[in-house]
Amino acid sequence: MTWRPDLSVKISKLMLKNPIMPASGTFGTEMSPFIDFNRLGAIVPKSITLNERSGNKGPRICEVEGGMINSIGIQSKGIDYYTEHIIPDFAKYDVPLIASISGDTIDEFAILAERLTGIDRVAGLELNISCPNLRNNGIAFGMDEKTTNELIRTVRQVTDKPLIAKLSPNVTHIQDTALAAEKGGADALTVANTFLAMAIDTETRKPKIGNLMGGFSGPAVKPLIIRLIFQVHQVTSLPIIGSGGAMTGQDVIEMILAGASAVQVGTANFMKPAAMLDIIDEIADYMMRHHIDKIADLIGKIDLE
Amino acid sequence: MKNLHSEILFNRPVNDRYWKMAVDVTALEESVRPGQFFHIQCSDDWRNLLRRPFSVYKFDRRTRILEFLYLIKGSGTQALMKKRPGEMLDMIGPLGKPFSLPAGDASILLAARGVGVATLHALAQAVPAEGRRAIAIVSAQKRDDLLAVDDLRQSGAQVYAVTDEDGTSTMDQVGKLAEMLIEDYGISAVYTCGSKRLAKLMQNLATIHNLYAEIAMEAHMACGLGDCYACACPIRKEKGIEAVRICSEGPVFPLRQAVLS
Numbered sequence: 001m002t003w004r005p006d007l008s009v010k011i012s013k014l015m016l017k018n019p020i021m022p023a024s025g026t027f028g029t030e031m032s033p034f035i036d037f038n039r040l041g042a043i044v045p046k047s048i049t050l051n052e053r054s055g056n057k058g059p060r061i062c063e064v065e066g067g068m069i070n071s072i073g074i075q076s077k078g079i080d081y082y083t084e085h086i087i088p089d090f091a092k093y094d095v096p097l098i099a100s101i102s103g104d105t106i107d108e109f110a111i112l113a114e115r116l117t118g119i120d121r122v123a124g125l126e127l128n129i130s131c132p133n134l135r136n137n138g139i140a141f142g143m144d145e146k147t148t149n150e151l152i153r154t155v156r157q158v159t160d161k162p163l164i165a166k167l168s169p170n171v172t173h174i175q176d177t178a179l180a181a182e183k184g185g186a187d188a189l190t191v192a193n194t195f196l197a198m199a200i201d202t203e204t205r206k207p208k209i210g211n212l213m214g215g216f217s218g219p220a221v222k223p224l225i226i227r228l229i230f231q232v233h234q235v236t237s238l239p240i241i242g243s244g245g246a247m248t249g250q251d252v253i254e255m256i257l258a259g260a261s262a263v264q265v266g267t268a269n270f271m272k273p274a275a276m277l278d279i280i281d282e283i284a285d286y287m288m289r290h291h292i293d294k295i296a297d298l299i300g301k302i303d304l305e
Numbered sequence: 306m307k308n309l310h311s312e313i314l315f316n317r318p319v320n321d322r323y324w325k326m327a328v329d330v331t332a333l334e335e336s337v338r339p340g341q342f343f344h345i346q347c348s349d350d351w352r353n354l355l356r357r358p359f360s361v362y363k364f365d366r367r368t369r370i371l372e373f374l375y376l377i378k379g380s381g382t383q384a385l386m387k388k389r390p391g392e393m394l395d396m397i398g399p400l401g402k403p404f405s406l407p408a409g410d411a412s413i414l415l416a417a418r419g420v421g422v423a424t425l426h427a428l429a430q431a432v433p434a435e436g437r438r439a440i441a442i443v444s445a446q447k448r449d450d451l452l453a454v455d456d457l458r459q460s461g462a463q464v465y466a467v468t469d470e471d472g473t474s475t476m477d478q479v480g481k482l483a484e485m486l487i488e489d490y491g492i493s494a495v496y497t498c499g500s501k502r503l504a505k506l507m508q509n510l511a512t513i514h515n516l517y518a519e520i521a522m523e524a525h526m527a528c529g530l531g532d533c534y535a536c537a538c539p540i541r542k543e544k545g546i547e548a549v550r551i552c553s554e555g556p557v558f559p560l561r562q563a564v565l566s
């Protein structure tokens with residue numbers, strides 16, 4: 001038998017068969033003809049809100065060099081639809097399901113967390129405290145330490161599921177919000193959501209995004225995310241899920257070396273619906289090339305000598 | 306639907322702004338229907354990270370050759386223009402809901418503006434097999450941009466071309482022309498693409514004459530599959546106006562549902 005490297009990683013209580021999972025909002029059941037979901041480390045459906053919401057006015061995305069800006073505004077059918085349709089749709093896969101939740105108030109987060117705690121198939125909760133579209137001028141809960149701490153503390157009281165706080169990169173000192181989340185009771189951190197950005201059409205002088213500002217994602221943000229992962233990893237021992245600019249297996253390895261235990265793939269799914277499978281294969285190739293038995297041994301192993 | 310790597314058979318200019326490309330889709334088992342589109346990777350360049358949607362312009366069931374007609378607009382279509390025969394085109398499709406025809410064999414009216422004709426041509430090409438005829442109003446800025454007219458005629462459509470250049474394309478003029486065609490040909494359905502003003506006109510005519518009517522809509526897309534909600538646009542539904550995904554719930558919608566203001 002040929003030797004296969006061990007790609008499994010652990011995020012709090014969650015055992016993932018490999019470090020690759022989709023980034024919330026960039027993945028759904030419509031991708032199933034292109035990719036065997038059973039091969040993924042975890043599944044993260046689009047963020048859910050308590051009530052139905054229609055999302056932002058268009059254009060909701062625009063392409064920019066090395067990435068894209070989006071302002072979808074979390075179009076959502078509400079929690080009832082989610083528990084009746086979305087969770088059962090993914091339940092047939094033998095992969096931990098991480099539910100991403102979002103809200104306009106701390107109470108909404110708590111109600112959602114409570115509802116989902118009663119569902120066995122939900123393996124963990126990712127708190128989208130950082131979506132830059134939700135509030136005026138892109139202000140999100142995750143941009144303030146106190147609010148971050150209070151939000152996570154409140155949610156922690158209603159659930160024993162692993163709590164993953166998805167941090168905002170739109171802060172001066174991400175270590176502060178990371179520690180605030182940890183003190184609030186987070187089990188893991190996603191680093192990070194999208195970067196607040198803007199683009200203007202020079203011909204028409206109009207903003208390229210209907211909602212004026214949106215979140216920047218894609219390959220161009222990777223160096224920023226590597227830096228953020230590294231900074232967060234230096235101050236906390238909580239597992240980190242890297243998110244931002246992972247297009248290849250090599251990008252994932254880079255995030256792992258910076259301190260990530262797992263990595264979310266977002267924008268790459270739009271370019272290639274099977275991108276995550278290619279990335280998993282590329283990680284295995286890298287490990288074989290470097291004689292690494294366990295990917296978990298590589299976490300934070302940047303050589304600073 | 307599949308992620309195909311299809312061989313480019315030709316890729317050539319039609320005039321200074323429009324190109325045509327043909328690809329071999331023998332790898333595709335399912336049928337390709339008018340109104341559907343393919344989501345195409347125009348280049349590996351990071352300037353053109355996202356795929357671009359292009360309608361089925363022509364599809365030959367027998368040879369399984371698929372054609373696109375495209376306007377050179379920005380960096381994506383500029384990169385597409387540089388592709389050579391023999392190269393592979395990375396595309397996902399066929400995607401979206403196709404046009405549908407009401408029962409019967411009455412003629413249908415197509416009303417296209419600009420590159421919207423690319424989407425409606427496939428329908429003109431398909432209807433003769435259903436024993437019916439397509440009457441097309443093709444509107445463009447310049448005479449030079451009336452590119453699909455010959456192809457439409459070859460597909461058996463009766464074509465009425467109007468242009469801004471000739472001063473024949475005002476809504477007033479097109480409205481009168483359409484009224485006349487609806488009467489003369491006993492039109493039972495209208496299809497439109499490419500202009501909101503034209504769509505509004507057809508929406509009114511369809512209501513007055515009680516015609517079946519559909520519109521092919523456009524929106525910027527990311528996934529093209531229905532997962533990301535990047536393409537959602539307002540559509541009038543029973544419950545009121547809803548944001549609906551153009552890529553998977555459209556791009557074809559009943560014209561009365563279109564929100565055109």
Ligand SMILES: Cc1cc2nc3c(=O)[nH]c(=O)nc-3n(C[C@H](O)[C@H](O)[C@H](O)COP(=O)(O)OP(=O)(O)OC[C@H]3O[C@@H](n4cnc5c(N)ncnc54)[C@H](O)[C@@H]3O)c2cc1C
Pocket residue numbers: 062063342355356357358359360361362373374375376377378379380381382383420423424522523524525526556
């Ligand atoms: C369902 C559908 C079918 C289409 N069929 C055709 C066709 O048959 N022939 C044709 O010439 N064009 C068609 N279009 C429009 C075509 O997709 C755009 O012209 C093309 O994406 C422009 O890309 P670009 O990089 O050259 O232009 P740029 O303006 O530089 O594009 C920048 C970004 O905006 C997006 N974008 C710009 N214009 C449009 C648009 N009108 N619709 C959607 N996205 C846009 C691009 O995809 C890209 O992400 C269709 C659009 C849709 C939604």
Ligand SMILES: Cc1cc2nc3c(=O)[nH]c(=O)nc-3n(C[C@H](O)[C@H](O)[C@H](O)COP(=O)(O)O)c2cc1C
Pocket residue numbers: 023024025026046047068070072074100128131166192193194217218219221243244245246264265266267268527533535
């Ligand atoms: C179209 C789009 C929709 C997104 N929707 C959400 C969302 O609903 N919730 C969320 O937490 N993040 C959302 N994100 C952010 C991604 O989950 C991810 O953090 C980000 O895109 C960075 O990763 P990437 O560079 O690999 O895309 C969205 C991103 C995109 C591009």
Ligand code: FES
Pocket residue numbers: 525526527528529530531532533534535536537550551552553
């Ligand atoms: S483009 Fe993603 S849902 Fe339509």
